[in-house]
Amino acid sequence: MERAMSRSSIRPLILLFVALVPAGGCSQVPRPQPVEVNLLAVNDFHGHIQPTRFSHRNATGEQLSLKAGGIGALSGLLAEMRARDPELLFVGGGDLIGGSPPLSAMWADEPSLRALDLLDMRLSVVGNHELDQGREELLRQVRGGCRSPRPDRACRFESVHPGIGFTYIAANLVDRRSGEQLFPAYRIERVRGARIAFVGAVLEDVDTQLSRQSMQGLRTLDEAQAINAQVPTLLAQGVDTIVAVVHQGGATPEAYDQPDCRQLSGPIVEIVRRLDPRIKVVLSGHTHQGYLCRVGEVLVTQAGSYGRLATHLTLRIDPHRHRLLEAEARNLLVDPSRYAPSAEIGALQQAVERRSQAVLGRPLARLAVREVPQAYDDAGESPMGNLIADAQLAATAHLGAQVALTNPGGIRAGLVLEPGQAEVSYGQVASTQPFNNSLTIVTLRGAQLRELLEQQWQQDGFRPLQPSASFSYSWDPGRPGGRHIVADSLRIDGRPVRDGDLYRITVNSFMAGGGDKLSVLAEATERLDTGLNDLEALIDYLQARDRAGSPAGHSLAAGRIRRLEDGRPEE
Template structure:
């Protein structure tokens, strides 16, 4: 938009919202010759993908060394730059990070000089104390002493149950050229579904909007008018910024209007849109891209008067990898050794993670079969969140398995009644939430999609074609995550624990070695 056109709109006293051809969302309230130009670079949902690359629009993208190269290039363009993240930087990580308690990823973020971050749900995968150890430093029996993160971590809605106060500082104020910018952090309340009771028993995840608005009030009392939210909450838009969707979009109108920019996360989607005068961005996941947000702050009013964003794909074309980061990756690769390069099997065709219309997934079924076999049970259940991608055709390495099954869950043997199994299946459908379909083996069932939630299962039979008896006990295999009520499948908690088995990834390894041996 030309400066003359902008000036014309200002004379009319109008707010301007434009979407340009380079996928940039811009919102302008006024112009001023007395402003500070600040660049915010944002990451989300990296999940420790230090040495993993993905195809984006036909080109390789991602990998820590390329993310670092881009971040450094963009920082050089504007010294008034702050680097932020919206959570899930660790958790669900490949071996180069997960085998060292995700310390390598924190080392990488320290190399980037990450300024501010907020925890996502996966930062809590191993509990509150492990999250705090990665942030503040401390000892772990597996890795020894770790120095912690240089990043300032904030969260307004992770509440310490003992004190009733936020576990982390709810906000932080950064100052650039005398102008103060307030940052607020929140995590999705879906964390209550995805993190086991054991690992979040010390904290309560409270309503995101309430926490944001409460903290905005505190910042406004300090005279802060430039406010940015780091929200590990889902958002989505198309490339032009139109058709905004998902939880954060629904929250935006309820969030205090002093908030100008929100960095989203959690759903791994593209978002670059404006909702209720708030710029919302999310840069896919796994380091495939990052968000660049440019803001202008009026020196007199201390308020953000203009904001624009673009999502930058970390394509390997036309840029050299960052040498310091290459050295870091090499260090941890050598520390990891060659164990994970071992070829453990061969697949003549791809085994996809994708679900069909009935929620069936070929890879999930393979995992369920491996769990049932290793525990010697009649029935097995697998949830879709257990997996991070499917298996490609050809040789399968140990690293492939650990990358796609990164959570370290073990297999549990439970005894459930027919009624309890039916209740488990009924919990696949949730009120006001997305369905969460389970993969089952050893069962067949039909459901009525038009029936009320909680009463949809109309037929349920075992592998022999016999109807499940309400009071009869059946032996089932599930991950310890599901057994403890993970993903809100609380019916599993009603079962009687028989024994704990190997890790889920180990069960899958043995299954592949036996059924799909290496050539």
């Protein structure tokens, strides 16, 4: 029998064993290696199933114009990107629906939601236009069903609306009574072992973008504070990086595809500066701009509007240290000539177009020109704005209206006659004003009218109201805020506007309630809801002018707004 080993002889063997065995056990667990996560983001899609005109300057400064966007090209782009990375995440920056052209709006935007589901969208922040029809309609669109304030549109494309498969998020949209969030504050996605949290926020002053009825029972919180409040919970869940998705934006003079631009301005900048420093990427929206900017160390992107651009982000993440190492972004042009639609999306688009054609293709009236542009000149005047304001005054003059003013946000497109087209169609006209507003006549003193014009200058820039032919004025860009309008320049039917006199002004119902921060209109003590629809007023005007042998519309703005140059007096 062998003699037992002494303690002194055992000790060297133990040390040898410890030296040979890796720390942590019998087999070393490898650390997770950094991974790349790809995202594709769109914002302000607004139900644009078909491509629309997109103008931009190329690297040499040449102005280019082409049709871009649409669900077909978007599906082709996604298919190409997913062939390279099957785990790519498709996300939205809000306003995916609402303010839509009639091809989507006439079906309560259900075909657009169906398309986004087929494209495997994972999440989107709530935008202001998602709430155009109020909370109950949005909840129906999300959850499914047919009980709708729009029974003439809901469940007409398909007999049952099944709801959507992606998640709407908004940390700062809460029930006014309970204080609870209407939608989840965030969604966490797992890709290649990395956990990415997306936290959403709609613009805090969303109530200025909607009617009082649409915001009934809801309120919003500060965007940055609401997002920051989610950070401790997310870190406790072990997320590796946090992406803020904010339906608020800015603008920059730099090109839509300029990497790391540094001239971003607007409300989104202040929001980003107040975010938790652990948030390094912000997807923005609302302002319909394309940019790839840096605000300090934070990458802030936006993909224009209507699906004509899409932002491709690549996040390099270290799951071991729960850290974002690097973030890069590109804005891609969604070009239908390059990206062919998938079979499923192509079939959906054809079905929508076929079923809509009988209504939307109906010819209405001739125009005086081949194109009435939506674009604004240096003074802030638009040919399409002129046309709409003239139509609204024509509809309400018999009720005593002297002037009509319409807001630029209510004008969604211009009018263009395609080659061989003699008359503009119902679908084209309906695309210009999709909000179904009624016309309201308010009474303002001359001083209030001038104050209203001063409210065109807001935090996010100059938002020029479009006047009817009966009204004109001048403004001076060299003057300080609150004094831009040249006081004695206001004219109604060629006569000076006097501060103490009363004037009857036609506006749409959204403006009449103080929408777009036009508080002067909400304070008007005399108002008449005419019950007249803004779109019907435009159609009636176009047809009446055509019947009279003088079709409406101009290629250039009419010069009703005059901008003084360099502060020089008027001639």
